[in-house]
Amino acid sequence: MAGAGRYICGLVSALSRIDTTNEYFIFLKRRDQKRFSGLGENFHLVTLPNLSRPVRIVWEIAAPRQMVRRYGLDVWHSPHYLLPAGLDDVHSVVTFHDLTFFLMPHLYSGTKRRFFQAAIRHAAARADTIVAVSDTTRADARAVFPDLSPEKLVRVYSGTNGTFKPVTNPAALARLKTALQTGSKFVLFVGTLEKRKNLGVLLSAFHRLVHNGHPDARLVVVGKPENGLRQTLEAIRSLGLADRVVLPGYLPDADLPVLYSAASLFAYPSQYEGFGFPVVEAMACGTPVLTSNTSALREISGRSAMQVPPDDEAGWAARMHRVLSDEAFRSSLVDYGLERARRFSWQQTAEQMVEVYSRFRHRRTAIRVTEGQAENPFIARTPEKLSPLGAAILRTLVYSDIFDFPLTEDEVHASLIGATSTREAVRQMLRAQEMRPFVESSEGYFFLRGRGHLVEKRKERARASARLLA
Missing domain, CATH: 3.40.50.2000 (Glycogen Phosphorylase B;)
Known part of the structure; x- marks a missing residue:
């Protein structure tokens, strides 16, 4: 998430x-x-x-x-x-x-x-x-x-919540390492694969680490692909790290505590963060953390020994080497991180x-709904003679009419309320005889009967938006 x-x-x-x-x-x-x-x-x-x-x-x-x-x-x-x-x-x-x-x-x-x-x-x-x-x-x-x-x-x-805590069950840790093929020692990154996450520096530093006494190490990069994916894949290929970098993609939150706990080190070289959830989560799971000395990452991590300039490849490689080689230093980061993470609770x-x-x-004094779930104000009653798909289309257009917003055929299909259907079935139903008492169309837009003036209103909104974004 x-x-x-x-x-x-x-x-x-x-x-x-x-x-x-x-x-x-x-x-x-x-x-x-x-x-x-x-x-x-x-x-x-x-x-x-x-x-x-x-x-x-x-x-x-x-x-x-x-x-x-x-x-x-x-x-x-x-x-x-x-x-x-x-x-x-x-x-x-x-x-x-x-x-x-x-x-x-x-x-x-x-x-x-x-x-x-x-x-x-x-x-x-x-x-x-x-x-x-x-x-x-x-x-x-x-x-x-x-x-x-x-x-x-x-x-x-x-x-962060209580689910992020150290996982010590050997079987759970072993299952994760086997499933992801991480090997016994791995550096972990968790986050969306955006350019600002600075994965190029992490990969270059990891390349140095592998050739400086840690030939068996792996790097596991977990997260949803974003605008940094192409550069990440190119860096892996150019550095010859294809057999050492694991890219499992997005993993559900339920899997993260055991993932953090299994990692030898969590590395987060992002150039800028407003908070930094992965840093807090990793600390809460008892994982030694290294992160950037910039933006909120410096504030949240709170200790200079955990911080490296985001673009210092040699510095990242040296600090990762120390965490993996100096048990006293590693333990100090773990103890500090566990205590530090307690400062950030929901x-x-x-x-x-x-x-x-x-x-x-x-x-103001609120008018409160005190029994049951609040009524959905957008699901209008529909004529009983309509088919289920026709009723769903009418509800969708009633909803959009609240905002004086006629819909295209594709928008009706994508926003369908109370039913699922194919785009072709929606196209046919919009033009079916049963819909004619309720629905009209003009210039590719569909709307409730008698509301054709909304087409020009929507077009004017689009022009206003274009002027705003120009």
């Missing part, structure tokens, strides 16, 4: 354990419900349809105003940068995880960079409170937005977030 997902799941779970007073409404996709099972009675899951990316972005920007009114919310917390417009009746909180879109813009495509820069600028200007996940992120936000009030920026560290995060939320509880 990526960092944003870790943050949301960890925070919500901890809030459920410590706060039985406030009411919480969690807006999420239906497929993510299983991640939030077992929450307290004061937590209500409001499920959303499986939206296509364009429709989801519209929802994130426009729909929350309706949710505020429907549920009488006092506080709206956006946990990942995007703050909806028009939240004037509630206290708005947004979490900034890092400022890479401003500090390292060259790592992103032009469209993605411009979108997130605009979204973060909007959040910085309109949010009542900005939660920074580290002092580093807080300082970076002040540097990027010098007019931000210090009182508006609150540092609340992210955390319970502490949740306690501080409750304080943030509670500052503004007096502004």
Whole structure:
């Protein structure tokens, strides 16, 4: 799970354990419900349809105003940068995880960079409170937005949960090493394979390590492929490390504690992080950690003996050699890391977030749902004479009509509410006789009967977005 997902799941779970007073409404996709099972009675899951990316972005920007009114919310917390417009009746909180879109813009495509820069600028200007996940992120936000009030920026560290602890079961450790073919000694990296993770330096340093007394060592690189994958594969090939580097791809969180525990060393040479979940998780599992001496990694690791300049290949090779060769040094890193990791728990995060939320509880009295799961406000009743697929298409168009947003054929298929179907079946149903009393189309867009003016409205929004991103 990526960092944003870790943050949301960890925070919500901890809030459920410590706060039985406030009411919480969690807006999420239906497929993510299983991640939030077992929450307290004061937590209500409001499920959303499986939206296509364009429709989801519209929802994130426009729909929350309706949710505020429907549920009488006092506080709206956006946990990942995007703050909806028009939240004037509630206290708005947004979490900034890092400022890479401003500090390292060259790592992103032009469209993605411009979108997130605009979204973060909007959040910085309109949010009542900005939660920074580290002092580093807080300082970076002040540097990027010098007019931000210090009182508006609150540092609340992210955390880790109790599943990350040393695994000492010999059979479990042996099974993992056999399954991944790691050998008895391996260096571990966990994280998305992005350019800023700096895997080229790690691979070059590992190459030196292999030729400096550790010919049996392996490097295990775990994570979802991103924009650094091609460079990583090229480096492995050019350095002749194909038989020494293991690339298992993404592994589920349940496998990580035993993976960290089995590693001889965890190495994380990232050029920039706003927090650094893998560093905390590895320390909590009793694995000796080396990381960069930059950004929040210096802050979170907290000890210079664990830190190496991110671009110092020779320094990384020498420090890894010492960890693998000097048992006293290795043990000191393990003991320090276990103690250091205790400073970052989701319970502490949740306690501080409750304080943030509670500052503004007096502004409105919430209309709370106290029994059962909150009703999904988007699943409209449909005429009984429609087929299941026709009813699903109509529900999808009713939902999109909330935002004055007609859909293309592909968007209807991708966002289908309450059913799954092939693209061809959706295409035929959109034009079927049974849909004609309810659905019209124009210029490739589909919408509820009598709502054809929305086509031009959507086109104008697209032109406005293009001007914003130009």
